[in-house]
Amino acid sequence: MRHRTATQWGVYDVEVNNGKVSAVDSIDLDPTPSALGNGLLDGVQHPLRIARPAIRKGWLHNPGNRNTAARGSDSFVEVPWDEALEIAAAELTRVIAERGNSGIFAGSYGWASAGRFHHAQSQLHRFLNRIGGCVRAMNSYSTAAAQVILPHVISYWHEMELHQTTLRDIAQHSELVVSFGGMPLRNAQVAYGGITEHQTGPMLSKAARRGVEFVSISPIATDMADDLNATWLPARPGTDVALMLGLAHVLVAENLLNRAFLASHTVGYERFEDYLLGNSDGQVKDPQWAAEICGLGADTIIALARKMASKRTFVNAAWALQRAHHGEQPYWMLVTLAAMLGQVGLQGGGVGFGYAAEGFVGSDTRRFNWATMSKGRNPTGLAIPVARITDMLENPGGPFDYNGKRNTYPDIDLIYWAGGNPFHHHQDLNRLRKAWQKPSTVIVNEPWWTPIARHADIVFPATTPLEREDICASSHDPYAHVMQQAIAPEGDARSDYTIFSGLAKTMGVLDEFSEGKTPREWLRNMWERSSETAKRDGFELPSFDSFWQEGTHKLPDIPPTDDWLAGFRTDPSAHPLGTPSGKIELYSSTIAGFGYADCPGHASWIEPFERLGGAGDSPAHLHLVSNQPKHRLHSQFDHSKHAQKEKVAGRERLRIHPETARARGITEGCTVRVFNDRGACLAGVAFSNQLHPDVVELPTGAWFDTWIDADGQPLELAGNPNVLTKDVGTSKLAQGPSAHTCLVEIALYTGDAPLPKVYEPPSFTAAL
Ligand SMILES: Nc1nc2c(c(=O)[nH]1)N[C@H]1C(S)=C(S)[C@@H](COP(=O)(O)OP(=O)(O)OC[C@H]3O[C@@H](n4cnc5c(=O)[nH]c(N)nc54)[C@H](O)[C@@H]3O)O[C@H]1N2
Ligand SMILES: Nc1nc2c(c(=O)[nH]1)N[C@H]1C(S)=C(S)[C@@H](COP(=O)(O)OP(=O)(O)OC[C@H]3O[C@@H](n4cnc5c(=O)[nH]c(N)nc54)[C@H](O)[C@@H]3O)O[C@H]1N2
Ligand SMILES: [Mo]
Numbered sequence: 001m002r003h004r005t006a007t008q009w010g011v012y013d014v015e016v017n018n019g020k021v022s023a024v025d026s027i028d029l030d031p032t033p034s035a036l037g038n039g040l041l042d043g044v045q046h047p048l049r050i051a052r053p054a055i056r057k058g059w060l061h062n063p064g065n066r067n068t069a070a071r072g073s074d075s076f077v078e079v080p081w082d083e084a085l086e087i088a089a090a091e092l093t094r095v096i097a098e099r100g101n102s103g104i105f106a107g108s109y110g111w112a113s114a115g116r117f118h119h120a121q122s123q124l125h126r127f128l129n130r131i132g133g134c135v136r137a138m139n140s141y142s143t144a145a146a147q148v149i150l151p152h153v154i155s156y157w158h159e160m161e162l163h164q165t166t167l168r169d170i171a172q173h174s175e176l177v178v179s180f181g182g183m184p185l186r187n188a189q190v191a192y193g194g195i196t197e198h199q200t201g202p203m204l205s206k207a208a209r210r211g212v213e214f215v216s217i218s219p220i221a222t223d224m225a226d227d228l229n230a231t232w233l234p235a236r237p238g239t240d241v242a243l244m245l246g247l248a249h250v251l252v253a254e255n256l257l258n259r260a261f262l263a264s265h266t267v268g269y270e271r272f273e274d275y276l277l278g279n280s281d282g283q284v285k286d287p288q289w290a291a292e293i294c295g296l297g298a299d300t301i302i303a304l305a306r307k308m309a310s311k312r313t314f315v316n317a318a319w320a321l322q323r324a325h326h327g328e329q330p331y332w333m334l335v336t337l338a339a340m341l342g343q344v345g346l347q348g349g350g351v352g353f354g355y356a357a358e359g360f361v362g363s364d365t366r367r368f369n370w371a372t373m374s375k376g377r378n379p380t381g382l383a384i385p386v387a388r389i390t391d392m393l394e395n396p397g398g399p400f401d402y403n404g405k406r407n408t409y410p411d412i413d414l415i416y417w418a419g420g421n422p423f424h425h426h427q428d429l430n431r432l433r434k435a436w437q438k439p440s441t442v443i444v445n446e447p448w449w450t451p452i453a454r455h456a457d458i459v460f461p462a463t464t465p466l467e468r469e470d471i472c473a474s475s476h477d478p479y480a481h482v483m484q485q486a487i488a489p490e491g492d493a494r495s496d497y498t499i500f501s502g503l504a505k506t507m508g509v510l511d512e513f514s515e516g517k518t519p520r521e522w523l524r525n526m527w528e529r530s531s532e533t534a535k536r537d538g539f540e541l542p543s544f545d546s547f548w549q550e551g552t553h554k555l556p557d558i559p560p561t562d563d564w565l566a567g568f569r570t571d572p573s574a575h576p577l578g579t580p581s582g583k584i585e586l587y588s589s590t591i592a593g594f595g596y597a598d599c600p601g602h603a604s605w606i607e608p609f610e611r612l613g614g615a616g617d618s619p620a621h622l623h624l625v626s627n628q629p630k631h632r633l634h635s636q637f638d639h640s641k642h643a644q645k646e647k648v649a650g651r652e653r654l655r656i657h658p659e660t661a662r663a664r665g666i667t668e669g670c671t672v673r674v675f676n677d678r679g680a681c682l683a684g685v686a687f688s689n690q691l692h693p694d695v696v697e698l699p700t701g702a703w704f705d706t707w708i709d710a711d712g713q714p715l716e717l718a719g720n721p722n723v724l725t726k727d728v729g730t731s732k733l734a735q736g737p738s739a740h741t742c743l744v745e746i747a748l749y750t751g752d753a754p755l756p757k758v759y760e761p762p763s764f765t766a767a768l
Contacts, residue, residue, distance in 0.1 A: 001015070001016050003486035005486060006115070006194045007036070007037065008113070008114045008633055009034040009190045010036070010195060010196070010198065011026075011029070011195075012025060012026055012040065014040065014466065014486045019488060021466070021486070023041075024041050027196075029196055031202055032199075032201050034198065035631075035642070036189055040466070041641070042640055042641050043639060044487070046639060048639050048759070048760075048761060049490040049493070050448065050493065051461060051492060052078045052492045053081055053458070053492070054458075054459045055458050057070075057074050057075045057765045059074075059457035059458075060077055066441065068436075068440070071442065072455045075762065075763040076763075077764065085502045085503055085506050088460075089503055089507050091440075091458070092503070095414040096131065096132055098413070100132075102135055102382055102410045103413040104133075104412070104414045104415075105134065105389075106417070107136055107384070107386060108125075108416065110422075111419070112420065113465050114193060114474075115472060116372065116473050117470050117471065118468055118495055118519075121420070124418040125378070126373065126374070126375045127500035129376040129378050130376065130504060130513050131507055132379050133377075134380060135392075136378055136382065136384075137384060137389075138384065138386060138402075141736075143322065144327075144730065144736025145327035145331065145731075145733075146331055146353060149322075149328040149331055149733060152579065152580075153584065153585050154335050155577055159564075160353070162475065163564040165348075165362065165564065166363065167199070167364075169348055169364075170207055171207035171210060172210070173349075174313070174314045176215070176311040177207070177213070177215070179214065179215065179217065179218070179316050181321050182230075183200075183223070183228075184224070184356055185225050185356055187356055187628050188358065188361075190633050192474065193473075193476075194481075195360060200355075200356050200361075200362070204225060205225070208229065213311075214229070218234065219236070219623065220234075220695070222688075233296055233300065236611065236692070237692075238325070238611045238612075239612075240294070240321055240333070241330050241604070241605045242285070242605045243290050243296065245285035245289075246285060246290025246298075247305040250301065251309060252273065254306070257309075258342020264572060265339070265568070265572050268587020268588070268601075271602055272587060272602045287301040314343075314348060315350075315352075316334075317331065319357045320627065323736065323737055323739050324608065324738055324741045325609050325738040325741040326608055326731055327740075328599055329603055329605070331353065332603035334353075336603045337351075338350055345570075346569065347563060360474075364561075366555045368533070368534070370474070370530050371530045373522055384407075384409065385402050387727070387729065387736055388400060388729065388735050389432070390428070390431050393435035394435050394438075395409050396410065397409065397411060403734065404594045404733075412438070413441070414443070415439050417444045417456070418445040418462070421450055422452060423455055423704040424704065424722070425722075426722060426727065427722055427738065427739050428678050428727035430706075430714055441458070444458070447461065447462045447464045447490075449762055454758070462499065463494060465483055467489040468495045469485045469519065470523070478557070481551065481553075482550075497519055528544060534555075539555065586603070588601055594733065598732055598733075610742075611743070612694050618743060620677075621743070621745060622696050622743065624695075624696055625697045625698075626725060626739055626740070626742065627697060627700070628700065629701045638701055647684060650756070651671065651682050652684070652702035652718060652719025653686050653699075654674065654683035654686070654719065655688045655696065656686075656696045657695075658687040658688075659693055660694065665748055667685070668685055668686060669684065669686075671684055673715070673749040674721075674746050675744060676724055676744045678726060680715050681717070682718075682719060683719040698719060700720075700722065702719040702720045702756075704758070705757060705758035707753055709751065710751075717758075721742075722739070724744050726738060
C-alpha cells in the first residue's frame with residue numbers, strides 16, 4: 001500500500017508492506033527532491049521509539065526530593081497511560097496551586113513535524129491556556145535578532161520574509177549578487193511546515209546561466225552551489241560589519257553612493273556617515289581598517305565596492321550572520337549599504353535575507369493564511385526571549401532587557417516540552433544541563449528517546465506523522481496535501497492531541513480543549529475555515545471531501561508581482577514602510593533612546609566577545625561554524641541510517657583544512673577533541689580545502705551524550721557543538737542566540753572514551 005506523507009523537507013509516497021515501511025519515494029511534482037526522506041525508511045519503526053509512558057526513577061521514588069541532579073542519567077520506569085496521566089495532572093495542579101501558572105515554562109521551542117493540526121507546540125499551548133497558561137518564548141532561534149531589529153529599520157520581519165525580492169526577479173534582472181554567508185542549497189532542502197517543489201537550486205542555476213555574477217563572502221566555499229561559479233571571499237566569520245563598513249567607505253570616498261535616494265527614502269544617513277568617516281568616534285572605517293579585521297585585502301574590498309556600484313546589485317545575508325554576538329548589526333549594516341547603493345525597490349536590486357536558508361525564501365508563489373486550531377490566549381501574558389532559558393532558570397526574579405523594556409524572569413518549577421529539543425538547540429549545554437536541575441518536574445512528549453526525552457521526568461510517547469492523519473499546508477507553499485496514516489502507532493504511542501485530551505479530561509477541561517471533535521473533524525473544520533479565507537482572497541477551495549479524495553490541491557497561481565518595495569521606491573509617502581518615519585531608518589531614535597551600549601542608534605562595528613584576530617590570549621585559535629546539517633533536520637532522525645552513514649569514526653564529522661590539521665598532527669578519519677573553556681566534545685575528522693584555514697565546521701544536531709572523563713570533566717561523545725558555544729544574548733535589544741560566535745581548539749584524541757550510547761534506548765527499572 002502507498003500512502004502520501006509530508007515532511008518539513010518534502011512530500012513523499014511511503015510504501016508499506018505487512019505493516020512495515022518498505023520504500024519512500026519522492027513525488028513527481030518536486031524538481032529536486034531531498035534525500036532526507038530516506039530517514040523515514042528505518043527511522044520511524046526503530047528500537048529508539050518510546051513504547052510506553054515512562055517516569056524517571058529518581059523522580060518517581062523520591063516525592064520529597066526529586067533527585068533532579070540525576071536528570072539525564074537516571075533510568076526510567078514504564079507506567080500505564082492512566083497512571084502517567086494522573087501523575088502529570090497532579091503535578092501540574094500542585095505547581096499551579098503553589099506558584100501560579102507563572103511557575104510553568106512551556107516555551108517548548110522547536111520544529112516538531114509537518115502537519116497543520118498535529119502541531120505539538122500549538123497543542124501544548126492550547127491545553128495549558130485552558131488551565132491558566134504558562135510562561136512562553138518569544139521569537140525564534142532562527143531569526144531572533146532579525147525579528148527585533150528589522151521592524152525598527154525597514155520592515156516587519158514576517159512581511160519581509162514572505163514578500164521580499166523573488167529568485168525569479170534576481171534571475172531575470174540582477175547583474176551581481178553579493179551573498180554574505182552564501183546560499184547553501186543544503187539548507188533550502190527544508191521549509192517550516194512543509195515544501196512541495198524545491199525550486200531554489202533550479203532558480204539560482206537559471207540566474208547563473210543568464211550571466212548573473214555571484215560573490216560569496218563566507219568562511220566555507222560550499223555555501224554556494226558549484227554551478228554558480230561564485231567568487232569566494234573567505235572573510236573571517238563575525239567580521240561582516242567591518243567589511244561592509246569598508247565597502248561603504250569606498251562608496252563615499254569615490255562618490256559612488258546614491259545621495260538622492262538617501263535623501264528621499266531614508267532618515268539619519270548623516271549620523272551614520274559621521275561614524276563611517278570617524279567624525280563621531282575618531283576611527284575612519286576605510287578599507288585598510290576593514291581589511292585588518294576581516295582578513296580580506298583592502299584592494300579586494302575596493303574592487304568589490306566599485307563593482308557593486310557599477311551594476312544592478314542584490315545584496316543578501318544568510319540568517320547565520322544574525323545568530324551571532326551583536327547579530328543585529330550585520331543586518332542593519334547590510335540595509336545601510338543597500339540604501340547607499342540606492343537600488344532598493346528596483347528589479348533585481350536592493351537587499352534581502354535568508355535566500356536558501358529555507359526552501360520557500362524568494363519563491364514567487366501565492367501566500368495563503370491557512371486556518372489553525374486556535375491556541376487561545378495565554379492568561380499569564382508572560383514570555384521570555386527564546387534563547388534566554390538558562391538565564392531564566394538561573395535567575396528567578398532577576399531582571400532582563402529586551403527591545404526597550406525591562407522585565408523580570410519568572411520562578412519556574414515545571415517545564416513542559418513538546419516538539420523541540422533544547423539539548424540540541426540551546427548554547428552552552430553544560431550550563432543548561434545544570435540549570436535544568438532547578439525545576440521539580442520536566443514533562444516531555446516525544447516519539448523517540450532523544451536527548452530531551454532523556455532529560456525529562458515524565459515522558460509521554462508521541463506518534464509521528466506516519467501514524468496519524470493530517471493536512472500539510474503552509475503559508476508559503478501553493479499546495480495542500482492529505483497526510484495519510486500509513487502505519488499503526490508504534491508501541492502505545494498517542495498523538496499529542498490525544499495526550500493533551502487525556503490530561504484535559506483528568507483536569508476537567510476536556511470540552512474546552514477538544515470541543516468534542518475528533519482529529520478528522522478538526523481537519524474538516526480547519527479546511528472549511530480556510531475556504532472562507534480563500535473566498536476573501538478571491539478564489540475557491542474544493543470541498544473537504546473532494547480534497548480528501550484527491551489528496552493534493554494546488555492553489556491558483558498569482559500573476560508576477562513587482563518587487564515588494566517597488567511602491568515605496570516610486571512614492572515613499574504613498575507607500576510608507578512600517579518604521580516610525582515610514583522610511584528606511586539608518587539612524588533610529590527609538591533604538592538610540594533605549595541607551596544600549598551593545599546596540600546603539602545606527603549600524604556599528606562592535607567587537608564580539610571573541611573572534612579570529614581579536615584581542616585576548618585565549619588558547620582557542622580556530623573559529624567553529626556550527627551550521628545546519630546536510631543529512632538531517634536539526635537533531636531529527638540522527639539515529640536513522642541516512643544520518644548515521646555520514647558519521648566519521650562513530651561521531652559527527654568535523655571538516656578542517658588539511659594544513660590546519662597537519663599542523664596539529666591530525667589525520668583524516670581520526671577522532672579529535674574539540675574544546676574551549678566552556679566544554680569539549682569528540683568528533684571524527686574529514687579534510688576539506690573548501691574552508692578558511694582558521695575555521696572548522698561541526699554541524700548541529702548530533703545527539704547530546706555526556707560522559708565524565710578521568711579528570712571528572714564532561715566530554716560530549718556524539719559531536720554536539722553546543723557544548724562549545726556561548727550562551728549570551730545578541731544584545732539587550734533582541735537577546736537572540738549567539739551560536740555562530742565561537743572559538744575552539746582541536747587536538748588528536750587518544751583517550752578511552754566510549755562511542756555514544758545515546759543511539760540505544762536508555763535503561764529501565766521495574767516498577768516498585
Ligand atoms: N550551535 C548552533 N545551535 C543552533 C543553531 C545553529 O545554527 N548553531 N540553529 C538554531 C536553530 S535556527 C534552530 S531552528 C534550532 C532547532 O532546534 P529544534 O527545532 O528544537 O530541533 P529539532 O531537532 O527539530 O527538534 C524537534 C524535536 O521534536 C520531536 N518531534 C518530532 N515530531 C514530533 C511530534 O509530532 N510530537 C512531538 N511531541 N515531538 C515531535 C523530534 O523528535 C525532536 O526531538 O536549533 C538552533 N541551534
Ligand atoms: N538540511 C537542513 N537544512 C536546514 C536546517 C537543517 O537542520 N538541515 N535548518 C533550517 C533552519 S531551522 C534554519 S533557521 C536555516 C538556517 O539558515 P542559516 O542560518 O543561513 O544557516 P547556517 O547553516 O547556520 O549558516 C549558513 C552559512 O553561514 C556561514 N557563516 C556562519 N557565520 C558566518 C559569518 O559570521 N559571516 C559570514 N559571512 N558567513 C557566516 C557558514 O559558512 C554557514 O555554512 O536552515 C534551515 N535549513
Ligand atoms: Mo531555525
